[in-house]
Amino acid sequence: MEWRHRSLIGLEGWTREELLFFLEQANYMEEIINRPIKKAPALRGKMVVNCFFENSTRTRVSFEMAGKMLSADVVNWSSSGSSTSKGETLRDTAWTLEAMGADAVVVRHGQVGVPDYLSKKLQRAAIINAGDGTNGHPTQALLDLHSAWKKLGELNGAKMTIIGDVLHSRVARSDIQAFRKMGAKVTLCGPSTLMPEDTDSLGVEYVSDVHEAARGADILYFLRVQAERQEAGLVPSADEYHRRWGATDSLIALASRNVVVMHPGPMNRGVEIASSVADGPNSVILGQVRSGVAVRMALLYLCLGGAR
Amino acid sequence: MKEQPGQIWVRKATVMSERDMKRVLRRIAVEIVERNKGLDSVVLLGIQRRGVHLAARLKEVFRIEEGVEIPTGELDITLYRDDISTLADQPVVHSTTLPCDITGRRVVLVDDVLFTGRTVRAALDAITDLGRPERVQLAVLVDRGHRELPIAADYVGKIIPTSRQESVEVRVKELDDEDMVVICERKGGTVSGVEA
Amino acid sequence: MSIILKNGTVFDGFSLGTEHEDILIKDGVVVRRGADLEGEGARVIDCAEKLVCPGFIDIHAHFRDPGFEWREDIMSGARAAAAGGYATVVTMPNTDPAVDSQVTVEYVLSRGESAGGARVLPSACVSRGRKGTTLAELGLMAQSGAVFFTDDGAPVSDARLLKIALRYSRDLDVRIMEHPEEPSLTAGAQVNEGAVSASCGLKGWPASAEVIDIERGIALCRETDSPIHFTHVSTEHGIDTIRRAKSEGLPVTCDVTPHHLSLDENYVLVGRFSSAYKVNPPLRTRRDVKMLWKGVEDGTVDAIATDHSPYHMDEKDVPFQESPFGIASIECSVAVVLDTWRKLGMPAGLDRLLSLFTSGPGALLPRSWRSLGALKEGARADVTVIDLEEIRRVDVNEWRSKARICPWSGEMLQGWPVLTLVDGHIRMNRLEDGE
Numbered sequence: 001m002e003w004r005h006r007s008l009i010g011l012e013g014w015t016r017e018e019l020l021f022f023l024e025q026a027n028y029m030e031e032i033i034n035r036p037i038k039k040a041p042a043l044r045g046k047m048v049v050n051c052f053f054e055n056s057t058r059t060r061v062s063f064e065m066a067g068k069m070l071s072a073d074v075v076n077w078s079s080s081g082s083s084t085s086k087g088e089t090l091r092d093t094a095w096t097l098e099a100m101g102a103d104a105v106v107v108r109h110g111q112v113g114v115p116d117y118l119s120k121k122l123q124r125a126a127i128i129n130a131g132d133g134t135n136g137h138p139t140q141a142l143l144d145l146h147s148a149w150k151k152l153g154e155l156n157g158a159k160m161t162i163i164g165d166v167l168h169s170r171v172a173r174s175d176i177q178a179f180r181k182m183g184a185k186v187t188l189c190g191p192s193t194l195m196p197e198d199t200d201s202l203g204v205e206y207v208s209d210v211h212e213a214a215r216g217a218d219i220l221y222f223l224r225v226q227a228e229r230q231e232a233g234l235v236p237s238a239d240e241y242h243r244r245w246g247a248t249d250s251l252i253a254l255a256s257r258n259v260v261v262m263h264p265g266p267m268n269r270g271v272e273i274a275s276s277v278a279d280g281p282n283s284v285i286l287g288q289v290r291s292g293v294a295v296r297m298a299l300l301y302l303c304l305g306g307a308r
Numbered sequence: 309m310k311e312q313p314g315q316i317w318v319r320k321a322t323v324m325s326e327r328d329m330k331r332v333l334r335r336i337a338v339e340i341v342e343r344n345k346g347l348d349s350v351v352l353l354g355i356q357r358r359g360v361h362l363a364a365r366l367k368e369v370f371r372i373e374e375g376v377e378i379p380t381g382e383l384d385i386t387l388y389r390d391d392i393s394t395l396a397d398q399p400v401v402h403s404t405t406l407p408c409d410i411t412g413r414r415v416v417l418v419d420d421v422l423f424t425g426r427t428v429r430a431a432l433d434a435i436t437d438l439g440r441p442e443r444v445q446l447a448v449l450v451d452r453g454h455r456e457l458p459i460a461a462d463y464v465g466k467i468i469p470t471s472r473q474e475s476v477e478v479r480v481k482e483l484d485d486e487d488m489v490v491i492c493e494r495k496g497g498t499v500s501g502v503e504a
Numbered sequence: 505m506s507i508i509l510k511n512g513t514v515f516d517g518f519s520l521g522t523e524h525e526d527i528l529i530k531d532g533v534v535v536r537r538g539a540d541l542e543g544e545g546a547r548v549i550d551c552a553e554k555l556v557c558p559g560f561i562d563i564h565a566h567f568r569d570p571g572f573e574w575r576e577d578i579m580s581g582a583r584a585a586a587a588g589g590y591a592t593v594v595t596m597p598n599t600d601p602a603v604d605s606q607v608t609v610e611y612v613l614s615r616g617e618s619a620g621g622a623r624v625l626p627s628a629c630v631s632r633g634r635k636g637t638t639l640a641e642l643g644l645m646a647q648s649g650a651v652f653f654t655d656d657g658a659p660v661s662d663a664r665l666l667k668i669a670l671r672y673s674r675d676l677d678v679r680i681m682e683h684p685e686e687p688s689l690t691a692g693a694q695v696n697e698g699a700v701s702a703s704c705g706l707k708g709w710p711a712s713a714e715v716i717d718i719e720r721g722i723a724l725c726r727e728t729d730s731p732i733h734f735t736h737v738s739t740e741h742g743i744d745t746i747r748r749a750k751s752e753g754l755p756v757t758c759d760v761t762p763h764h765l766s767l768d769e770n771y772v773l774v775g776r777f778s779s780a781y782k783v784n785p786p787l788r789t790r791r792d793v794k795m796l797w798k799g800v801e802d803g804t805v806d807a808i809a810t811d812h813s814p815y816h817m818d819e820k821d822v823p824f825q826e827s828p829f830g831i832a833s834i835e836c837s838v839a840v841v842l843d844t845w846r847k848l849g850m851p852a853g854l855d856r857l858l859s860l861f862t863s864g865p866g867a868l869l870p871r872s873w874r875s876l877g878a879l880k881e882g883a884r885a886d887v888t889v890i891d892l893e894e895i896r897r898v899d900v901n902e903w904r905s906k907a908r909i910c911p912w913s914g915e916m917l918q919g920w921p922v923l924t925l926v927d928g929h930i931r932m933n934r935l936e937d938g939e
Contacts, residue, residue: 002397009776021400028384028401037437040387070387090823112694112704113777113824120776133825134705173705197708201699301387305398 003302007127009115011138011177019145019181022298026146029301030294032069043072046304049102050076051093052130053109058265059130059139062289063106066296072103072304090114094121104304106130126303134170139296140264141174145182146291147284148219151260156183159256161213163245164223164272165194165235171264172223176202179219189213190223190245193234210245217255221262222247222272238271247273252282260284317475317492323468324489329449332465333362336447337369339463344414349442351410352380355419355431356402359383361480362449363418379407383417388430404434411439416463420478422448425459450489452476506530506543507928512551512889517558517863517878520855527556529885532928537881549923549935551889557858558879559591559886559926561865563652563759564681564735564809565834567624570611571600576814576906578612581834582621584812584905586931588835589921591886592623592876594869597634598657604629604640609648621904623886623926625873627652630669630680636661639668646676651869654681656735659717663724670730677870679757681733684717684742685785694825696786700769704777706825709786711739718742722749722756731755733868736811738764738785740795747804757868759807760796762837766844767911768793772824779820779827780911783813800860801852807865810837814907821909832907836898838890840912842919861888889923889935896920 001021005013014022032040048067050060060076067074077097097105104126107115112133119127131137149155160179166172166188176186186204188195199206207213214220225241235241242248252261261282269275278285324332344350347370354363360382367380384402392399417431428446435444447463452470468476468491475492507529514521514537526541527534535543567581576584578595585593595612597603603612609626616624628650632640634657642653653673659682660666666682673680690713695701697708718734722745725732737743737758749756769787781787799805813830820827833840838861845857866877875883895918900908924932 001400025401028403031404032387035438039437041433042387042392089818091821109823111823111825112706116776116778117823120778136704168705170705173703196702196705197697198699198702201702301401302398305392305395 006303007119008138008299008303009119009127009129010136011141011174011181014181016181016183019178022142022302023146023149025302026142026291026294026298027150029297030290032297033290033293038069039071040069041071042301043067043070043304046072046103047101048072048074048104048106048300048304049097050074051097051105051107052076052078053107053114054131056108056131059108062292063128063130063296065293067300069293070297070301072300090117091121094118098122098125104128104300107132109133128299128303131170134168134173136174137170138174138178139292139299140171141178142299143288143291143295144175144221144262144264145178146295147262147288148260149182150287150291151284152218152258155179158184158218159187159216160184160219160221161187161189161217162221162223163189163210163213163247165225166190166223167194167196168226169223175221176204184219187213187217191235210251211254214251214254217259219260219262220247220252220255224264224266225268225272238268242271242274246271247277249274249276249280252277252280258282262288265289316495318495320474320491320493322488322490323476324466326487329465329487329489332449333365334369334373336463336465337366337373340366340416340445340447341374343445343462347374347376347378349413350378351407351413351415351441352378353383353406353410353415353417353435354380355417355427356382356384356386358478358480358483359417359419361482362420366418366447381405381407383431383434385427385430385434388433390426390430406438409439410435410441412442414443414445415441416445416447418447420449421476422446422451422459422461422464423454423476425455425457428459429457449478450476505928506535506546507925508541508543508546508548509551509556509887509889510548512554512556514879515555515557515855515858515862516880517866518855518859520555520858524552525556527879527887529887529925529928532885534879534881534883534885537879551923551935553891553893554922554935555858555890555892556879557888557890558862558866558877558883559924560589560838560861560888560921561592561594561807561869561877562590562810562812562834563594563807563865563868564656565593565595565812566598566814566830567595568814569599569615570608574816574906575819578615578624579619579621580904580906581812581814582616582619582624584834584903585622586924586926587904589838589888589890589924589932590622590834591888591924591926591931592625593834594625594627594651596654596656597627597629602629602634603627603650604632604634604645606641606644606648609645609650613649621931622924625649625651625869627654627656627681629653630655630660631665634658636665639665639672642669642672642678643676646678646870650678651873652679652681652733654683654735656681656683658687659683659685663720666721667724667728670724670728670732674728674730679731679733679868681735682717682721684714684721684734684737686713686716689713689716694782694786695772696769696788698769698789700772703773711741711788711792714739714742714785715745718745722746722754725749725754725756729755731757734758735809736761736764736785737805738788738792738796740792743795743799743804747799747802750804757806758804759809759865760799760805761809761811761831762833762840763831763911764788765793765796765800765808766840771911775911777824779822779824780831780909780913782824782827782829783831784829797848797851801856803856805860806868808841808860809865810834812837812905814905815909816906817908832905832910833912835903835905836910836912836917839896839898839917839920842890842892843917846918885925885928887923887925888921890919891922892919894918894920894922
């Protein structure tokens, strides 16, 4: 397959065939993680810059591992806070990175649209979106797809329920897009104060009762609850949240027998997910982490390779 | 040789029939037994993609003629190619599965056509990352010459001298619905893409 | 100095003439309108196949002067307006210092006079410093030449002050222009509340924020019997509310912008979060755009005003969320409207559309300027000539405005102004080479 995508800003332009092809490639990449020598020379000499404007250890380390396993050189540029607070504009940062010779820029930023902005400014480097504000986190969606696909085989027609703070979640937005592309039917559940106003336009259904939402589901995806939402009065106490929307054994029991339980991590055990579920037989949460490295390897391989 | 998009290949001649292939593989199997003084610690590794199917056939021959189950695996060398950054498209990665730890074993690499030698070089690099065999040998169905690296095969099915304009295709039932080896000729020059 | 505009189709501010007519201009006044006119020593400008209209009036533009001259100043703004086909432009008072005193009103007037572009008429603040607490010196500013009172950039903050301002301004014959927004509903909002905000999680700006402020203003208008004008109305329900007030006979008027007539919220996504599409009020739904055109067609809308909001590249060429709100368009806005009108299948009559650039806004000005917007014998020689067929690319590098970011940059639009006259002086001429 001719790989058309040089950058990954969002999954809009990806076809279902491309997603399937990608998932298969990620599978083969996973084999390298199992080797005694976790390295293949495919991206030797390529320079990947992790440009993280928001704190994130997990995603950054995942990208770093992925790059290093393919022998790329990975460099970290961390900058907390907005570019204006540092004095240098984002535009200048972008040009600096390109002048330094970056082949790929992996960017996470608190503002929507930053990867789009960078891709308009950079000529050579590939842009990989590691999360832009509330808008998207496409590599998370890809690794979620990979984990679910490995467990379930076929995602076409699968029933997926996403539970939690969808309004502020870029993970939810990207997952909705990706899983729908693979033919899954997606339902949302959670406090109504934490749902987007117009769910119809996203192609999903909103169900207020969590038991109804979980019934018969093939995939149950639990989002993190952030402390700020509680402080803003949008969500009741952690205890109430756990009782009304938390992943408990009794809730999981309502879903299909082989239900896949997922969480983007890091977990607030006892709030959105009980430990017995997180560590239980239906949970693929650790598998998601493993998929994360494999998926990011496949992504770097496909985007960075080839003559340009 | 891998087919490049945009080029037109025309079949010129059949150099091995299905029966020829069967006979040749049996002979190679015998040579492997002789050279290694038995089959202890021999491991077959087929190079993706057609080498995998040829290795499976060798395994079958060993099972029938020698009554031995030889551990057989698949090796994908895509990530080790030396031309990755010059190709227009990213080549597709296939699976690598080792049947066992290859450290200390006698690995026999199996491939369909030996040409420039670069595929085998990549395979050797991949093997080095996977373990430390006692010995590595190479079995190929066809040697068509034009080596660009100092690489030689230990077991050769047939030597077929060719010109650079030609290509040798090993066709296997599992992928191509027939077993045969053909020579093709390039017509019309290159359109785009990289020369093999 | 006399000029004869020859052979064009004349639009007098209300209706289109049917035959080829000439306009004879002498000493800054329209002397005659008729066929085959002659004048000794007159300069003849061939307007065949063109529309000869009263000079277009833009009642809402930001020239940033005094205080923010790196974004625009009165000179560059006035020249940009003339290049865009406007003979008169009303500037907004949210400058630094704000235009809330006689001195600042007079400053804007005098800078405008020497600019050599469109006529610049200043609007002045309703409240002192635009702080929304005390009334500014409305009477003195009207005397000095302010033509609207507005706290634009923001609504008049409390109803009590707005009511007082409405009562007070009634006798001054200067209208209050209200920026309709309920700030508690729009805090932190970036885009229209709806499909786009759902898709990307940016905080949404509900239609109700506009409607609530319009309803407030109408209620006060009803009680004070003073005219009130709502600027840059962008929603279906906003237009509906104004339509109902008008049918009640209340002195309520409104304008809409070229961008709200041509763009919708989807441009934010399709444009991949380019800040060129970030504006207050935000781009709305396709249905809102359709209903705005309905308002144009049925007379609910009185004027088209650009809300030209220029920024420096360094300020505007940043990621979406960081960017200030505003579209700078005065040099291509007439073309945007004409092009959109044509693309949508001409949803309103041409005469109605042209009246929204001329007699419509003219009627909203104080008496001394009310004759602007009509082309007739004895009137000031403010003329805008339009070529409906011309297709031209929007090239921001040619702009006289300091702004360089615009949603239509690089686009081919059909229907352009080709000649602008102010008091008989030529301020823009693309009909003949060299000006």
